[in-house]
Amino acid sequence: MEELGIYVHFPFCVKKCAYCDFLSGPAGAGTIRRYVQALQEEMALLAAQYGRLSVSSIFFGGGTPSILPAEWTVEVLEALEQFFQVQEDAEITIECNPGTVDKEKLKQYRQAGINRISFGLQSVHDRELQLLGRIHSMEQFVKCYKDARAAGFSNINIDLMSGLPGQSMEDWKETLKQVTDLQPPPEHISAYSLIIEPGTPFYGQYADHEELLPDEETEREMYEWTAQFLKEKGYHRYEISNYAKNGYESRHNNYYWTGVDYLGLGIGAASCMRGVRRKNTENLQFYIQNLELTGTTLSDIQIEEHVLSETEQQEEYLFLGLRRMEGISTTAFAARFHVSYDTVYGQVTSRLLELGLLQQQGEWISLTDRGIDVSNVVLAEFLQEE
Amino acid sequence: MIDQSKIRNFCIIAHIDHGKSTLADRIIEKTGLLTSREMQEQILDNMDLERERGITIKAQAVRTVYQAQDGEEYIFNLIDTPGHVDFNYEVSRSLAACDGAVLVVDAAQGIEAQTLANVYLALDHDLDVFPVINKIDLPSADPERVVNEIEDVIGIEAQDAPRISAKNGINIEEVLEQIVTKIPAPTGDPDAPLQALIFDSVYDPYKGVIVFCRVREGRMSKGTTVKMMATGAVFEVVEVGYFGAGQFIPCEELSAGMVGYMTASIKNVRDTMVGDTITRMDHMAAEPLPGYKKVTPMVYCGLYPADGARYGDLREALEKLQLNDAALQYEPETSIALGFGFRCGFLGLLHLEIIQERLEREYNLDLVTTAPGVVYHIYKTDGTMVELTNPSNMPDPSEIEYMEEPYVSAEIMVTTEFIGAIMELCQERRGVYLGMEYMEESRAVLRYDLPLNEIIYDFFDALKSRSRGYASFDYEMKGYERSELVKLDILVNRDEVDALSFIVFAESAYERGRKMCEKLKEEIPRQLFDIPIQAAIGSKIIARETVKALRKDVLAKCYGGDITRKKKLLEKQKEGKKRMRMVGNVEIPQKAFMSVLKLDEK
Numbered sequence: 001m002e003e004l005g006i007y008v009h010f011p012f013c014v015k016k017c018a019y020c021d022f023l024s025g026p027a028g029a030g031t032i033r034r035y036v037q038a039l040q041e042e043m044a045l046l047a048a049q050y051g052r053l054s055v056s057s058i059f060f061g062g063g064t065p066s067i068l069p070a071e072w073t074v075e076v077l078e079a080l081e082q083f084f085q086v087q088e089d090a091e092i093t094i095e096c097n098p099g100t101v102d103k104e105k106l107k108q109y110r111q112a113g114i115n116r117i118s119f120g121l122q123s124v125h126d127r128e129l130q131l132l133g134r135i136h137s138m139e140q141f142v143k144c145y146k147d148a149r150a151a152g153f154s155n156i157n158i159d160l161m162s163g164l165p166g167q168s169m170e171d172w173k174e175t176l177k178q179v180t181d182l183q184p185p186p187e188h189i190s191a192y193s194l195i196i197e198p199g200t201p202f203y204g205q206y207a208d209h210e211e212l213l214p215d216e217e218t219e220r221e222m223y224e225w226t227a228q229f230l231k232e233k234g235y236h237r238y239e240i241s242n243y244a245k246n247g248y249e250s251r252h253n254n255y256y257w258t259g260v261d262y263l264g265l266g267i268g269a270a271s272c273m274r275g276v277r278r279k280n281t282e283n284l285q286f287y288i289q290n291l292e293l294t295g296t297t298l299s300d301i302q303i304e305e306h307v308l309s310e311t312e313q314q315e316e317y318l319f320l321g322l323r324r325m326e327g328i329s330t331t332a333f334a335a336r337f338h339v340s341y342d343t344v345y346g347q348v349t350s351r352l353l354e355l356g357l358l359q360q361q362g363e364w365i366s367l368t369d370r371g372i373d374v375s376n377v378v379l380a381e382f383l384q385e386e
Numbered sequence: 387m388i389d390q391s392k393i394r395n396f397c398i399i400a401h402i403d404h405g406k407s408t409l410a411d412r413i414i415e416k417t418g419l420l421t422s423r424e425m426q427e428q429i430l431d432n433m434d435l436e437r438e439r440g441i442t443i444k445a446q447a448v449r450t451v452y453q454a455q456d457g458e459e460y461i462f463n464l465i466d467t468p469g470h471v472d473f474n475y476e477v478s479r480s481l482a483a484c485d486g487a488v489l490v491v492d493a494a495q496g497i498e499a500q501t502l503a504n505v506y507l508a509l510d511h512d513l514d515v516f517p518v519i520n521k522i523d524l525p526s527a528d529p530e531r532v533v534n535e536i537e538d539v540i541g542i543e544a545q546d547a548p549r550i551s552a553k554n555g556i557n558i559e560e561v562l563e564q565i566v567t568k569i570p571a572p573t574g575d576p577d578a579p580l581q582a583l584i585f586d587s588v589y590d591p592y593k594g595v596i597v598f599c600r601v602r603e604g605r606m607s608k609g610t611t612v613k614m615m616a617t618g619a620v621f622e623v624v625e626v627g628y629f630g631a632g633q634f635i636p637c638e639e640l641s642a643g644m645v646g647y648m649t650a651s652i653k654n655v656r657d658t659m660v661g662d663t664i665t666r667m668d669h670m671a672a673e674p675l676p677g678y679k680k681v682t683p684m685v686y687c688g689l690y691p692a693d694g695a696r697y698g699d700l701r702e703a704l705e706k707l708q709l710n711d712a713a714l715q716y717e718p719e720t721s722i723a724l725g726f727g728f729r730c731g732f733l734g735l736l737h738l739e740i741i742q743e744r745l746e747r748e749y750n751l752d753l754v755t756t757a758p759g760v761v762y763h764i765y766k767t768d769g770t771m772v773e774l775t776n777p778s779n780m781p782d783p784s785e786i787e788y789m790e791e792p793y794v795s796a797e798i799m800v801t802t803e804f805i806g807a808i809m810e811l812c813q814e815r816r817g818v819y820l821g822m823e824y825m826e827e828s829r830a831v832l833r834y835d836l837p838l839n840e841i842i843y844d845f846f847d848a849l850k851s852r853s854r855g856y857a858s859f860d861y862e863m864k865g866y867e868r869s870e871l872v873k874l875d876i877l878v879n880r881d882e883v884d885a886l887s888f889i890v891f892a893e894s895a896y897e898r899g900r901k902m903c904e905k906l907k908e909e910i911p912r913q914l915f916d917i918p919i920q921a922a923i924g925s926k927i928i929a930r931e932t933v934k935a936l937r938k939d940v941l942a943k944c945y946g947g948d949i950t951r952k953k954k955l956l957e958k959q960k961e962g963k964k965r966m967r968m969v970g971n972v973e974i975p976q977k978a979f980m981s982v983l984k985l986d987e988k
Contacts, residue, residue, distance in 0.1 A: 007946055193942040256946045262946055304950070373939070377936065383953075
């Protein structure tokens with residue numbers, strides 16, 4: 001079966017969270033409606049360019065896609081099915097924030113064919129939720145979770161964050177415990193260490209005040225404890241921050257890390273298609289207005305188009321592939337690039353193996369635990385000299 | 387033939403920030419050589435660097451024409467002089483080409499240490515000096531007080547000094563008139579044997595060296611065969627001319643009293659020493675003009691290309707800079723840590739920084755600079771004396787009888803409330819108190835002898851911060867004095883890093899060693915293993931710090947939309963590594979080699 005992922009970006013939310021640097025913000029219903037329309041125009045242009053592509057994964061991300069009326073979400077999905085050949089068993093995910101979905105909406109999602117929910121919970125402690133600027137409480141989440149199960153969702157991810165200001169090891173353990181104690185427990189958990197991103201309120205508060213954040217040692221303990229605890233609970237870590245029960249790794253996520261093609265729709269969305277990376281405009285009005293005009297082409301709404309060189313493709317194959325715990329296969333590398341792995345990366349690999357940052361099992365090369373902790377140092381080594 | 391009585395050769399002298407360059411701009415503007423549209427903001431300062439730092443580093447000249455109130459046209463040759471203490475030498479070169487000087491004093495700040503130093507230098511060169519009170523439009527301006535101060539402290543008449551605002555163009559006419567009336571016309575006989583003083587030069591790839599000179603006696607024109615009296619080099623003049631604003635304008639001849647330039651396809655700057663006298667073969671002067679003081683570098687440091695392959699480029703760049711900067715000296719040296727480079731001599735720390743920046747900016751070189759040091763005299767047990775400019779060359783202590791270090795005599799002008807703080811600073815820097823004089827109730831001049839070694843390390847910054855900017859400072863070389871000195875070595879991951887060694891006063895060694903280790907701990911990024919940093923005198927370790935192994939450097943998230951950005955991040959990380967020096971297994975950032983400089987910063 002052919003593999004292709006589609007990402008649809010919804011740049012809308014109730015309000016910006018304090019740590020969030022995604023392209024997102026509150027908007028009126030009129031704007032959202034026009035955006036939904038524009039997305040369908042973009043699909044038509046893509047279909048005109050590529051024909052009716054076969055799609056094995058769809059991801060509605062944001063922002064908060066779930067603030068749209070369910071009918072509009074369904075409309076976008078139906079449009080995708082019209083312009084693309086959506087495979088029977090495609091993984092179709094929507095990101096939902098507790099507080100923006102109810103039983104009825106979830107039911108409509110499920111009926112329309114969405115089969116995976118990703119809840120942005122972040123923490124079970126209301127104090128931490130407030131600090132993060134989240135709009136929901138733990139109680140609201142629990143209700144949504146039950147509603148989702150009741151609506152028939154059997155594949156649910158929960159996003160969590162460690163390393164929060166003032167967070168203790170105990171606080172974090174409590175979050176993981178409560179989440180894994182949900183009945184039935186989630187199939188997938190993404191556990192991220194907080195990143196203080198420039199341009200966010202958190203940046204102003206914490207960029208120069210690291211002392212307000214858990215120290216490195218604690219933060220790494222949290223990370224290590226997470227892997228160990230979730231393992232006991234039946235989740236395996238398949239990427240630096242992602243954990244899944246057997247058979248529930250996110251297909252969509254894996255596409256990014258294994259070099260499968262994907263198309264991004266909506267503002268700020270990125271595509272990587274047949275060795276060309278493209279990125280759409282980040283300007284909402286520009287995007288909508290252009291797509292409302294006739295005669296607009298895809299390049300009109302793109303701000304970036306970059307043909308990846310062979311070298312760049314190799315680099316990305318490595319620095320994305322090594323994020324996965326399985327690592328990368330030297331055989332697959334050779335098959336993909338028609339050059340032996342050792343020719344390109346033999347030297348750097350043996351040095352990193354020696355330093356205990358990489359490990360090798362047969363054809364598979366992967367990060368060690370120490371390698372994960374300092375993965376930027378390791379991954380940077382795989383960038384080649386120009 | 388130009389009428390000598392209608393020429394005025396002058397310069398403007400001032401304390402830094404008192405408005406010298408702005409006044410120069412106004413003079414050029416008012417003399418109508420250029421339309422306002424053509425005016426760049428500061429015409430004389432045509433190097434990028436000068437504009438950014440707000441100081442003038444290279445002496446330059448401009449010729450303008452002024453229609454005076456007496457109805458006559460006068461030629462003004464305005465020769466710009468640098469304002470920083472490091473460049474006293476360049477100031478003296480420029481002054482020697484002038485007949486008079488305009489002294490600019492800030493109406494609020496009054497006389498500062500450099501004002502005094504520059505005035506004395508001008509008077510030494512027999513220049514007629516008249517004062518101008520600038521910035522009269524400032525709310526804190528007190529021109530009458532400043533007038534009295536000038537008369538009391540400097541002892542020149544100041545009652546009719548123009549009260550101006552160069553910035554806002556107030557009373558500039560008055561300055562122009564006084565240039566005509568108060569600065570003497572040049573003298574000199576155009577028919578006498580040629581004597582022209584070289585006060586500056588620039589290198590031009592097409593014309594060769596362009597020599598800036600002041601003709602004292604005689605004349606020269608295209609075709610004249612000239613001789614440099616000190617170097618003995620002989621050339622045939624290709625072109626003579628004067629200085630337009632930012633350009634060279636050829637003319638028929640340069641004769642006694644004129645300031646201008648000459649070219650003669652001169653390829654080798656060593657033939658045209660600044661301070662030398664040009665004469666003509668067919669009408670030779672009996673002796674050269676009284677020369678300039680010969681300059682000797684005060685501060686030495688190692689300059690290394692970050693990329694070893696660019697050693698040749700660095701040598702070429704230094705050669706070119708030396709063309710325009712007689713004070714710069716260099717010779718090749720080799721460091722175990724840094725590879726091939728040059729040991730360079732400078733007038734002072736600012737001079738060093740300017741050269742470093744010019745090399746990086748104009749010649750696109752990435753440099754690693756080692757800690758600056760002074761020239762020590764080492765008297766050995768075998769009775770010989772060596773001059774030590776590189777700590778690595780220090781002989782074994784058993785061969786040393788005793789050592790001497792250079793001292794300066796410093797004058798520090800400060801408002802009375804900060805006297806205590808400044809005295810404390812001088813004490814810390816091993817200063818020898820000589821005396822104090824009150825200039826007026828609120829200000830005093832402190833006089834100290836200080837080891838030069840102690841003032842090349844951020845003394846100026848410390849002075850400013852401890853006096854909230856109110857202290858000003860000037861110094862001159864005094865001579866050498868005996869001192870207890872030791873060589874301090876730095877070991878990184880147990881390897882001695884030669885480029886980090888320095889000479890230090892024995893009693894300060896522990897303190898400096900400790901600070902050095904602390905500073906390097908901040909500068910050296912955490913790596914994959916623990917890195918001990920040690921300071922040692924001989925085989926004795928006197929301080930130690932450890933750079934802990936890197937614990938965490940990981941991106942929690944990386945999805946489709948992030949890839950470009952995250953990749954840039956990794957590229958930056960890799961790029962950063964290139965700016966590191968591998969010493970053993972340790973990556974040391976290039977700026978760490980300069981970090982000894984900033985030890986006292988909190």
